[in-house]
Amino acid sequence: MLVNKAYKFRLYPNKEQQILMNKTIGCSRFVFNHFLAKWNETYKETGKGLNYRSCSKQLPALKQEYEWLKEVDSIAIQSSVKHLSESFARFFNKQTNAPRFKSKRNPTQSYTTKHTNGNIAVVGNTIKLPKLGLVKFAKSREVDGRLLNATIRRHPSGKYFISILVETEVDSLPQTKQSTGVDVGIKAFATLSDGTTYKNPRCLRRLENKLEKEQRKLSRRYKQAKQDRKPLHEAKNYQKQRVKVARIHEKIKNVRTDYLHKVSTEIVKNHDIIGIEDLQVANMLKNKRLSKAISEVSWSEFRTMLEYKAKWYGKEVVAIAKNFPSSQLCSHCGYRHPDVKHLALRMWQCPSCHRAHDRDLNASKNIEVEAIRLLTVGTTGIA
Incomplete structure (x- = not known):
């Protein structure tokens, strides 16, 4: 039986790769929010929304207007438009709520890139990704199947992970008659x-006391940063405790x-x-x-x-x-x-x-x- 299966691994990018990953996450978020605003505006004016094709056609002009969009993986930007279209489709089918604007303050940030012409490949203990080249990762098992896409996530702890989606054959387990x-x-x-x-x-209960203690420290360092009138991203003690x-x-x-x-x-x-x-x-x-x-x-x-x-x-x-x-x-x-x-x-x-x-x-x-x-x-x- 053919199924879609995901493999999750931790990534170990170097400084340059981290910067580019963060830029790609930001650009994908910007494009998603840009077309969500247009979609909502069009719906208010005409009573009808946009669609994936119409948004996709506007991407080249958007890249001309914001040239920094050209620095990152183009497929990742295209995927964010696709995700917006799919979100609206689920909303109209009454499966979820209406799409909301993405915030850079969300704990987990991510972007998705599709496999095409060998742009994603596992090479030894590294993985080839568009624009990033070869990135080291913790290869705990072999990736079996036809590659479909890859989602890169940055967790609040500062760690990077990749989820590789593949299409693979899965054999049924023996019947137990139980x-x-x-x-x-x-x-x-x-x-x-x-x-x-x-x-x-x-x-949660196992680590609850430790979590409460560390959260109290975080709260104190937050107040200290505010008293010192420091932006949180510049408050080193706060950032260490947040991690x-x-x-x-x-x-x-x-x-x-x-x-x-x-x-x-x-x-x-x-x-x-x-x-x-x-x-x-x-x-x-x-x-x-x-x-x-x-x-x-x-x-x-x-x-x-x-x-x-x-x-x-x-x-x-x-x-x-x-x-x-x-x-x-x-x-x-x-x-x-x-x-x-x-x-x-x-x-x-x-x-x-x-x-x-x-x-x-x-x-x-x-x-x-x-x-x-x-x-x-x-x-x-x-x-």
């Missing part, structure tokens, strides 16, 4: 219907992402049918008491990983409706116990069959049964 239901939570990150439990790594804080945030994110990849891969490898809840995480985050704990476990990212890995490897992920009472139903006799709505009730006994239940394990069993039922309905048409 199914499972996955109940995600806060106390335990995930509970499977066979009793397997994955603990909550609590990535320290950014690196802690980056470590938290990396630990969490690594854990999610390991758990999702293990579940997909061991099961053919995977039932999950269709949780409305955005709405759940409105709960002030639980928002921090919910955002820390990244349920949405976990579901995304399960879905694309299952698609790659010939497995099936079935989303269960958000109104399905997985926790309230007795997995043995089907009795619905309304008191289980309260999250504090972790263990309960069914009033009908007197079976004792662990809340999470019982929910995962019900999710598995419902997933199989939905698949059967979809295959046979039986309601």
Whole structure:
């Protein structure tokens, strides 16, 4: 099966390459904002927006007006126009909100360049990129497949990364003839219907005290810079502390992402049918008491990983409706116990069959049964 797959590596550019990367990021942002303003203005005047072709035709004139746009990768500038067009397409399809202007104050800055005529290539422990030449990178594995594009990102910590998108062949994993239901939570990150439990790594809680301490330092140095009437980019102590804080945030994110990849891969490898809840995480985050704990476990990212890995490897992920009472139903006799709505009730006994239940394990069993039922309905048409 042909799939699009991304490889992420850390880049080690020299000073000149860093300067050119930063210029390309700035130029891509400028072009995106320029055409977004034109797009909005045209829509107000005519009731219709622009399109990719009309914006693309204006690029040569824009380069004549702003000659510094010629210094950077032309494909990267073209890609920013393409991204704007795609953003509007998603907006009109009611998938996302309207595109917004990009700010240089955003934590992560990036640009994308497409592969054409061998302008992107892996050469030993370096990667060839347009205008940059050969850039050293941490080659942790081989890049297999047809190169499509590359996205260069500058993180708040000052590190540079590249994501290489390729089209490659992925073989399906052997069928295990096993199914499972996955109940995600806060106390335990995930509970499977066979009793397997994955603990909550609590990535933020591990480093929370250190993060708070460093953020307080950052706040003091910010106030000092303001008292000294120094621009923040010239305040060396502030910038050093900002990088320290950014690196802690980056470590938290990396630990969490690594854990999610390991758990999702293990579940997909061991099961053919995977039932999950269709949780409305955005709405759940409105709960002030639980928002921090919910955002820390990244349920949405976990579901995304399960879905694309299952698609790659010939497995099936079935989303269960958000109104399905997985926790309230007795997995043995089907009795619905309304008191289980309260999250504090972790263990309960069914009033009908007197079976004792662990809340999470019982929910995962019900999710598995419902997933199989939905698949059967979809295959046979039986309601």
